[in-house]
Structures are given as structure tokens and as C-alpha cells.
Amino acid sequence: MTGTTAQKAPEARSPAREAWRMYRRNLPAVAGAIILLAIIGATLYGTFFYGGDPFEIVWAPHEAPGATPEFPLGTDYLGRDIVAGLLTGGGPTLAVGAAAALITMIIGVSLGALAGYYGGWLDNLLMRFTEFFQVLPALLFAMVLITLFSPSLWTIAIAIGVVSWPQTARLTRAEFLKIKELEYVTAARAIGAKNGRIIWKVILPNAAPPLIVSATLTIGVAILFEAGLSFLGLGDPNQMSWGLMIGANREYILDAWWPVTFPGLAIFLTVFAVSLVGDGLNDAFNPKLRER
Amino acid sequence: MTALLEIEDLRVTFNTRHGQVTALDSVSLHVNEGETLGVVGESGCGKSITALSVMGLIPSPPGRIAGGEIRLDGENLVGASDKRLRRLRGAEAAMIFQEPMTSLNPVFTVGEQIAEAIMLHQKVSHDRAFRDAIELLDRVGIPSPESRARDYPHQLSGGMRQRVMIAMAVSCRPRVLIADEPTTALDVTVQAQIFDLLNEIQRDFGAAIVLITHDMGAISEMADRVAVMYAGRVIEEASADNVLDHPLHPYARGLIDCIPALGREETDLKEIPGVVPPLHLLGEGCAFADRCAHCEPRCLREKPRLVTHGNHPAAHPAACHGVEEGRI
Structure with a gap:
């Protein structure tokens, strides 16, 4: 036992590898990942197999799904192909969702971590700043931002990020406040770790589970937000997106259910898959569940 | 010869809602190389505050070192820069905490944590540090250290975790080891093992140990000298035998x-x-x-x-x- 200690080159199993091992065993999480990958794959490569401009009028309006084999999900009020719309519209929707969630997490986690860890006047300053953003009605504020800087995928993503980070900041701060009092943080300090290291390598990994869940929820919220903005006509008009499809077709919902239902289902499925993945990640990064 | 660690007239105050209180009042202590100083007293006597002061870990605010000196090998630590203190922590002075259950980071393997401690003070590759960590685990008496190094803290027993803490504390061969009630949370049989281990470590590494405890049994087993603390002051100090056989203060x-x-x-x-x-x-x-x-x-x-x-x-x-x- 003792003799072999020094020789064998030990490979340190990284937390990421360990988490992946856990994740694979979680059936709903794997299903979520497969659905999500399928959606991403379809929006990235779908147009190679299923050509067609989503803005082009190709057929009579309101052709029901299945009525014409060429247009399996039918056409919208202008006679545009819905499948083409779904495939090309998914990319921007997902991109905006992911980018907005990323911006939210970067701003929220950094400010929350600094406020929670250092406390004192910095905490006060950052929290007042956060509250300033929190009391603004999110949708209205986002609309103002988007109309100020002409609507494009980037401005939409940034606007969503800017209005949604305060919650993440508060959550991160609360986690930091709780964890920084724990003994292993003092122990880390006692072996000479720097503040930055304690924030990143000691507290953040322990604060990760709720943050990961919150991140995945934010992706879902951001996708819905984008859909809502497009629905209100504030999306990028030159960019097909699921929200835009719903927004454009909403007036005719009583005549034709399908032009709004399919993009709606696509949003639902995406958000659902993302939250399954989030739950799976949460469990996978929790070492206490690992021997199960 | 000057002592390795000297605390002189240390005064630590805390701002509380009852106003400013003096947690340590002109505390003077010293430990020589290879010596074990026992610090005894009930809870709330200032033992742990003394330990944290030496490590520069007094939570501030509300705490503050209001006066006195802490000299490690002649260098005054009171008022030293954060950077300097960080260098010293772990490398020159290390601390073992009371609760092995909560003093290890739950999301990293124990080997990883010891390796981190090594890499903080030594320029070595991660692989090398991890190998050293395994050797340290072996040194502190953890069976099959190679697989144990890949365990998470919650997979180990209390005694094992305290051994891991000791391994981490001695990973950079500190000259002063502060053990803050290292066995309070452990079974009696495990306590004896941990004391044996600390004695062995002291023999091998020549470290000075400050053993903080409220257990007079631990003192008689471990300490060369004893300082009795009460309400933030040292009230009696002598060799362990002397205090145990002829205690003076009531x-x-x-x-x-x-x-x-x-x-x-x-x-x-x-x-x-x-x-x-x-x-x-x-x-x-x-x-x-x-x-x-x-x-x-x-x-x-x-x-x-x-x-x-x-x-x-x-x-x-x-x-x-x-x-x-x-x-x-």
C-alpha cells in the first residue's frame, strides 16, 4: 500500500470529469441534453436539408399542416413556410437566449460576489446600484434600451441581460454571505490563499448549484423575453425568430392555430430541455450525491 | 535565545453592540522551536482569538489588534502587509481547526485540497503537488492514501478528516503549528491517535506547536508548558508538570x-x-x-x-x- 504510493503517476480526477460521470447517469438530464442538442443541430444545419427563405411567400396563406406535402407544418397568414421559419428562426432565438443569460450571469455573479465577499461600503454601494435596476420595470426598461439603440440581435441580448442581472446578483451575494462565514473559508485563508482565489476556487464552486439552476432558468426567461419583445414588434425585423412568428401571426389565431402553436411549442421544448440540463448539472456538481 | 513565536502585550478589541470590548488584554506568550505550549481555559477566554491573531485572521471589522506585538522569528506580524501575512500563512505558521467536519471544502477531493495548499507556496506542477499530497496522506496515517486522495471530505470519518487537515497544515513544513482544539469533535480513542500523530509530526518537522484546548488531559499528554487563560488574560504560566501538580490560581x-x-x-x-x-x-x-x-x-x-x-x-x-x- 505504502510502497506503491510514490511510483504510479496519479491522475487527479477533475471535478468536471467527475461531474460528467454523474451527469451520464441522470436520465432526464441526458434526455434534456439530447433534445437541446437536436434543437441546436436543427437550427444550425436544418436549412441545408430544408431550403427556403422564411420571408418568402411560397404558397397560399393559412395552408393547414399536412394538407400539402411540400409544407408539412403549413403556411402563415402571408403564405410563408412555417418549417422554414422554425429552422431559421431558432438560431437567433437560441443565440439571444444564451447571450442574454451569459451577460446576466457575468454581471450578476461578479457584482454579487464582490458585494457578498467584501461587504462593508462596497456591498452597500453595489446593492444600492442593484436595487436601482431592480425597481425599473424590466420589460419597459428593455423596450427603452432597444428603441434607443436600433433593434438587432445584439442590442436585444444586451437589453435582456441588463434588465435581468439584479436577481442573479442578489442570489450570488446571499450565497457568498452564507459561505464566507464557514470554517473552510477561514481554513483556506489560514493556508495563505488570496482573496481572488478564495472567491473563485473556494466560495464560488460551493455557491454554484443554485447559480447553475438560476443560469438555466435565465436562458429560458431570456428566450421568452425575446419572444415577447418580437411579439410586441421590437425584435429585429430582418431576422426571423420564433417570437417574431408568434407576434406576426397572433391576430389570426382564431383562423389558423398552427402558425403560432408550432413556434410556441419550439420555445416550450427548448426552455424545458434547458431546465432539465440545469437540474442535471446541479446534481452532477454536488459531490454529496455522487456515491448514489 | 529568542523564542520562535513571541506574543507581547497583545490587546485585541471588538466593536459590539455593547460598545468596544477587550477580547485579549495584555496577553504575552512565547513558544520555542520544537516545544509545545498548551493554552487552556473555558470557552470564551480568548484562546481562539489568540490563535487567529497570530494567523492574522481576526475578522476585521469588528475585531482589531489594538496594541502589542506578535513576533515570528523576530519579525513583528502586527501591522505587516496583507501580502507578507499571506506568504507566512501556511508556509511559516499553519493552523488546525476544531471542526474537521466543516474545515474542508466539500466540493474538492482531499488530495486536490492538499495539492492546492502546496502550490500556494511552492512552484511545483499540479501532478507533483498531487503526488506530494498522497505522500502526506500516507505520512499522517491514512490507509490507501492513493485512493483516499480522490475522496471527498464527506466520504471520510471525523478522525480521517482531522488527519487530512494536519496533512494540509504541515504540507509546507510550517515552523509554528497552531492546533485549535483539534480533538474536541472526535472520539476519545481517535483523540489519542491524533495526539500521537501531532507528537510524531513535531519530532519529524521540529515545529513549535501551540495547542489550544480546554481538556487538561490533553495538556498533560502533549504540552511542555502551559498558559491558563481567563477572560482574555493569561492568569498562570509554567511548565506543564508544574501547573498540573501545583496549580496556584484558583x-x-x-x-x-x-x-x-x-x-x-x-x-x-x-x-x-x-x-x-x-x-x-x-x-x-x-x-x-x-x-x-x-x-x-x-x-x-x-x-x-x-x-x-x-x-x-x-x-x-x-x-x-x-x-x-x-x-x-
């Missing part, structure tokens, strides 16, 4: 009387009446006065100083008017 006597002895038929255990007074209620006189059977008017008026009284061979410093007057 508080030290009380602590020793509290040790239950096997085989002695006692219907009730001895205890010291009362509790350590809250720091904000400390008055003019001796802090122990209201619990002391030998209290006289002078004790309520005047704080006793820590000096040797008389010239008996076992005489040693004790802060008590009764001892000074030969009443006790």
Missing part, C-alpha cells in the same frame, strides 16, 4: 479538579461555579472574583498582575492577589 486549580478520575467513586463531578463573565461586563478587579471562593475586597478593586510570588521551588507566575498574599 481558576487553574478548579480546572484541574474538574478532571474526573477513573476508579474514584465520586457521586458528583466537581465544577467551577458560574460562567466566564461577558467581556463587556468586566469590572475593575479580578475577572474571576465572582466565581472565586477566596475572593476578598481587594480582588474586586484591583486587577492582579501576572508575576511570580514567593520563592518556593514550584513557584511560577500567577495573576492572583490571594497567591501574592499567601492566602491560597
Whole structure:
């Protein structure tokens, strides 16, 4: 036992590898990942197999799904192909969702971590700043931002990020406040770790589970937000997106259910898959569940 | 020869809602290389604050070192830069905590955590540090260290975790090791093992150990010298045998009387009446006065100083008017 200690080159199993091992065993999480990958794959490569401009009028309006084999999900009020719309519209929707969630997490986690860890006047300053953003009605504020800087995928993503980070900041701060009092943080300090290291390598990994869940929820919220903005006509008009499809077709919902239902289902499925993945990640990064 | 670690007239204050309280009041201690100093006292006597002061880990605010010096190998740590303190922590002075259950980071493997500690102070590759970590685990008596290194803290028993903490603390061969009640949370049988390990580590590494405890049994087993603390002051100091055999201060006597002895038929255990007074209620006189059977008017008026009284061979410093007057 003792003799072999020094020789064998030990490979340190990284937390990421360990988490992946856990994740694979979680059936709903794997299903979520497969659905999500399928959606991403379809929006990235779908147009190679299923050509067609989503803005082009190709057929009579309101052709029901299945009525014409060429247009399996039918056409919208202008006679545009819905499948083409779904495939090309998914990319921007997902991109905006992911980018907005990323911006939210970067701003929220950094400010929350600094406020929670250092406390004192910095905490006060950052929290007042956060509250300033929190009391603004999110949708209205986002609309103002988007109309100020002409609507494009980037401005939409940034606007969503800017209005949604305060919650993440508060959550991160609360986690930091709780964890920084724990003994292993003092122990880390006692072996000479720097503040930055304690924030990143000691507290953040322990604060990760709720943050990961919150991140995945934010992706879902951001996708819905984008859909809502497009629905209100504030999306990028030159960019097909699921929200835009719903927004454009909403007036005719009583005549034709399908032009709004399919993009709606696509949003639902995406958000659902993302939250399954989030739950799976949460469990996978929790070492206490690992021997199960 | 100057001592390796010298604390002189250390004063630590805390701002609380009762105003400013003095948690440590002119505390002076010293430890030599290879020596074990036991610091005893009940909870709230300032033992842990002393330890945290040495490590520069007093939570500030509300805490503050208001005066005095802490010299590690001649270098004063009070007022040293954060950067300097960080260098010293872990490398020159390391600490073992009371609760092995909570003093390890739950999301990393124990090997990983020891490797991190090594890499903080030594320029070595991660692989090398991890190998060293395994060797350290082996050194502190953890069976099959190679697979244990990949375990998470919650997969280990309390005793094992304390061994891991010790491995982490000695990973950079510190010269001063502060053990803050290292066995309080452990089973009695495991306690003895941990003490043996600390003794061995001391022999091998030549470290000075400051053992903080309220357990007089631990003192008799481990310590060369003892400092008894009460309400933020050192009230008696001498070699361990001397304090155990000839305690002077009534508080030290009380602590020793509290040790239950096997085989002695006692219907009730001895205890010291009362509790350590809250720091904000400390008055003019001796802090122990209201619990002391030998209290006289002078004790309520005047704080006793820590000096040797008389010239008996076992005489040693004790802060008590009764001892000074030969009443006790």
C-alpha cells in the first residue's frame, strides 16, 4: 500500500470529469441534453436539408399542416413556410437566449460576489446600484434600451441581460454571505490563499448549484423575453425568430392555430430541455450525491 | 535565545453592540522551536482569538489588534502587509481547526485540497503537488492514501478528516503549528491517535506547536508548558508538570479538579461555579472574583498582575492577589 504510493503517476480526477460521470447517469438530464442538442443541430444545419427563405411567400396563406406535402407544418397568414421559419428562426432565438443569460450571469455573479465577499461600503454601494435596476420595470426598461439603440440581435441580448442581472446578483451575494462565514473559508485563508482565489476556487464552486439552476432558468426567461419583445414588434425585423412568428401571426389565431402553436411549442421544448440540463448539472456538481 | 513565536502585550478589541470590548488584554506568550505550549481555559477566554491573531485572521471589522506585538522569528506580524501575512500563512505558521467536519471544502477531493495548499507556496506542477499530497496522506496515517486522495471530505470519518487537515497544515513544513482544539469533535480513542500523530509530526518537522484546548488531559499528554487563560488574560504560566501538580490560581486549580478520575467513586463531578463573565461586563478587579471562593475586597478593586510570588521551588507566575498574599 505504502510502497506503491510514490511510483504510479496519479491522475487527479477533475471535478468536471467527475461531474460528467454523474451527469451520464441522470436520465432526464441526458434526455434534456439530447433534445437541446437536436434543437441546436436543427437550427444550425436544418436549412441545408430544408431550403427556403422564411420571408418568402411560397404558397397560399393559412395552408393547414399536412394538407400539402411540400409544407408539412403549413403556411402563415402571408403564405410563408412555417418549417422554414422554425429552422431559421431558432438560431437567433437560441443565440439571444444564451447571450442574454451569459451577460446576466457575468454581471450578476461578479457584482454579487464582490458585494457578498467584501461587504462593508462596497456591498452597500453595489446593492444600492442593484436595487436601482431592480425597481425599473424590466420589460419597459428593455423596450427603452432597444428603441434607443436600433433593434438587432445584439442590442436585444444586451437589453435582456441588463434588465435581468439584479436577481442573479442578489442570489450570488446571499450565497457568498452564507459561505464566507464557514470554517473552510477561514481554513483556506489560514493556508495563505488570496482573496481572488478564495472567491473563485473556494466560495464560488460551493455557491454554484443554485447559480447553475438560476443560469438555466435565465436562458429560458431570456428566450421568452425575446419572444415577447418580437411579439410586441421590437425584435429585429430582418431576422426571423420564433417570437417574431408568434407576434406576426397572433391576430389570426382564431383562423389558423398552427402558425403560432408550432413556434410556441419550439420555445416550450427548448426552455424545458434547458431546465432539465440545469437540474442535471446541479446534481452532477454536488459531490454529496455522487456515491448514489 | 529568542523564542520562535513571541506574543507581547497583545490587546485585541471588538466593536459590539455593547460598545468596544477587550477580547485579549495584555496577553504575552512565547513558544520555542520544537516545544509545545498548551493554552487552556473555558470557552470564551480568548484562546481562539489568540490563535487567529497570530494567523492574522481576526475578522476585521469588528475585531482589531489594538496594541502589542506578535513576533515570528523576530519579525513583528502586527501591522505587516496583507501580502507578507499571506506568504507566512501556511508556509511559516499553519493552523488546525476544531471542526474537521466543516474545515474542508466539500466540493474538492482531499488530495486536490492538499495539492492546492502546496502550490500556494511552492512552484511545483499540479501532478507533483498531487503526488506530494498522497505522500502526506500516507505520512499522517491514512490507509490507501492513493485512493483516499480522490475522496471527498464527506466520504471520510471525523478522525480521517482531522488527519487530512494536519496533512494540509504541515504540507509546507510550517515552523509554528497552531492546533485549535483539534480533538474536541472526535472520539476519545481517535483523540489519542491524533495526539500521537501531532507528537510524531513535531519530532519529524521540529515545529513549535501551540495547542489550544480546554481538556487538561490533553495538556498533560502533549504540552511542555502551559498558559491558563481567563477572560482574555493569561492568569498562570509554567511548565506543564508544574501547573498540573501545583496549580496556584484558583481558576487553574478548579480546572484541574474538574478532571474526573477513573476508579474514584465520586457521586458528583466537581465544577467551577458560574460562567466566564461577558467581556463587556468586566469590572475593575479580578475577572474571576465572582466565581472565586477566596475572593476578598481587594480582588474586586484591583486587577492582579501576572508575576511570580514567593520563592518556593514550584513557584511560577500567577495573576492572583490571594497567591501574592499567601492566602491560597
